[in-house]
Amino acid sequence: MFESLKKKLSGTVGKISDKLADEIPEETEEKIEAKEEASKTVPSEDTSEIPSEESSLAEETEEKPSVDEKTAEPEEKPSKKSGLMGFLRGKSSSEEDETAGGDVESQVSSEAEPDTSGADSTSSEIIEEAEEKSGILSFVSHKTISEKDIDDILFELEMALLEGDVALEVAEKIVSSVKEDLVGRKIRRRSDVADFTKEALKNAISEILNVETPDINELLLNSRETGEPLKLMFVGINGTGKTTTIAKVATHFIEKGYTPVIAAADTFRAGAIEQITHHADKIGVKIIKHQKGADPAAVAFDAVAHARAKGKELVLVDTAGRMQTNTNLMDEMKKIKRVIKPDMIIFVGDALTGNDAVEQAQKFDDAVGVNGIILTKADADAKGGAALSIGYVIQKPILFLGLGQSYGDIMEFKPEWMVEQIFGE
Numbered sequence: 001m002f003e004s005l006k007k008k009l010s011g012t013v014g015k016i017s018d019k020l021a022d023e024i025p026e027e028t029e030e031k032i033e034a035k036e037e038a039s040k041t042v043p044s045e046d047t048s049e050i051p052s053e054e055s056s057l058a059e060e061t062e063e064k065p066s067v068d069e070k071t072a073e074p075e076e077k078p079s080k081k082s083g084l085m086g087f088l089r090g091k092s093s094s095e096e097d098e099t100a101g102g103d104v105e106s107q108v109s110s111e112a113e114p115d116t117s118g119a120d121s122t123s124s125e126i127i128e129e130a131e132e133k134s135g136i137l138s139f140v141s142h143k144t145i146s147e148k149d150i151d152d153i154l155f156e157l158e159m160a161l162l163e164g165d166v167a168l169e170v171a172e173k174i175v176s177s178v179k180e181d182l183v184g185r186k187i188r189r190r191s192d193v194a195d196f197t198k199e200a201l202k203n204a205i206s207e208i209l210n211v212e213t214p215d216i217n218e219l220l221l222n223s224r225e226t227g228e229p230l231k232l233m234f235v236g237i238n239g240t241g242k243t244t245t246i247a248k249v250a251t252h253f254i255e256k257g258y259t260p261v262i263a264a265a266d267t268f269r270a271g272a273i274e275q276i277t278h279h280a281d282k283i284g285v286k287i288i289k290h291q292k293g294a295d296p297a298a299v300a301f302d303a304v305a306h307a308r309a310k311g312k313e314l315v316l317v318d319t320a321g322r323m324q325t326n327t328n329l330m331d332e333m334k335k336i337k338r339v340i341k342p343d344m345i346i347f348v349g350d351a352l353t354g355n356d357a358v359e360q361a362q363k364f365d366d367a368v369g370v371n372g373i374i375l376t377k378a379d380a381d382a383k384g385g386a387a388l389s390i391g392y393v394i395q396k397p398i399l400f401l402g403l404g405q406s407y408g409d410i411m412e413f414k415p416e417w418m419v420e421q422i423f424g425e
């Protein structure tokens with residue numbers, strides 16, 4: 001699942017690493033290692049006043065120092081590092097001067113050696129620093145990532161995401177978020193580049209998938225207490241998997257101890273009532289149905305009345321995916337909504353249709369208001385574009401993924417799970 005998306009993102013990590021790691025001299029890594037080795041040999045009582053390697057590194061890699069630091073007198077700078085004397089050899093980039101103006105090294109550097117390079121704000125260079133720690137003096141270099149370093153690669157990533165059916169606004173958001181994360185970061189070790197890039201991509205994708213999700217389990221508990229059934233209405237165009245999904249969702253909640261009832265409210269398509277009756281019989285769920293061509297809102301209404309009368313907690317309303325026209329279809333959905341006032345309208349989309357699924361979701365959301373999404377056929381979806389984009393575009397959560405044709409092939413969707421699918425080993 002999502003193999004092609006995974007490949008594109010790991011390709012980006014590789015490309016950025018290859019490009020930037022080459023600019024970190026191997027020598028630097030040796031210096032860092034030697035420095036670490038040397039600090040280990042310092043007796044512990046002598047190091048009590050010295051910041052740990054970790055905290056000193058954290059301090060040095062901080063991207064945006066505070067305004068206080070920026071306005072402080074340069075002469076005071078060295079002492080601000082609590083015993084750690086830092087100075088720069090060589091020039092700092094003008095970007096650092098502007099945006100990271102409080103950076104101890106760059107301020108001292110620009111005092112001592114005015115920047116005459118005229119480098120533009122997108123350029124970066126290797127900066128060599130010397131640090132003294134209780135008598136140990138070592139030189140380490142770092143490179144600050146600039147926009148120029150990564151622009152081309154991120155442009156390629158954006159194109160690749162679009163080809164992979166990721167919605168334009170989502171691809172743009174990923175690229176801008178990664179850029180914001182990476183530009184200005186200081187890299188010391190070659191491995192930093194891959195780590196930072198992967199982290200930036202992971203953050204971008206987690207942010208995109210992070211849409212507020214209602215807790216259906218809690219809603220069902222509430223229904224059990226109040227006796228008022230939870231009404232879920234499933235909408236979507238023909239063939240996306242609404243009917244199969246209803247049978248799967250019913251199975252899922254039967255396993256949790258609830259009793260659903262199904263409304264056969266697709267009275268338009270020939271064979272639709274027989275198809276859902278077949279599923280309901282197989283999973284042992286009561287089905288409420290009328291004749292073909294009957295009013296679907298009336299079928300749904302009867303199913304709700306049945307659930308109330310019999311103390312069933314869940315009503316699942318199947319609907320048509322096609323009518324004479326799209327306007328007829330939307331009008332029919334509006335009527336069912338008006339009559340039964342569903343707690344949630346769930347859009348069912350076929351993951352394999354990519355951007356089409358996203359567009360359909362938008363149309364149903366505009367017409368009747370969607371509260372959640374189920375993406376079917378994720379089992380066969382290598383691109384992952386719809387899964388990544390659909391929730392973000394309509395700002396509604398993906399609730400479940402359909403993973404096959406059996407009743408058990410359904411999974412509650414969790415953003416962390418998708419991130420793990422894409423970035424896991």
Ligand SMILES: Nc1nc2c(ncn2[C@@H]2O[C@H](COP(=O)(O)OP(=O)(O)OP(=O)(O)O)[C@@H](O)[C@H]2O)c(=O)[nH]1
Pocket residue numbers: 236237238239240241242243244245266269272319320321322375376377378379380401402403404405409
């Ligand atoms: N591989 C796979 N196939 C699925 C999944 N969900 C549904 N299908 C298949 O998709 C086809 C269409 O499913 P239906 O449930 O009939 O779709 P529908 O939305 O009700 O279609 P209409 O009633 O015409 O509107 C069937 O062959 C299903 O078996 C899934 O998660 N994975």
Ligand SMILES: [Mg+2]
Pocket residue numbers: 242243244266272318319321
């Ligand atoms: Mg159907």
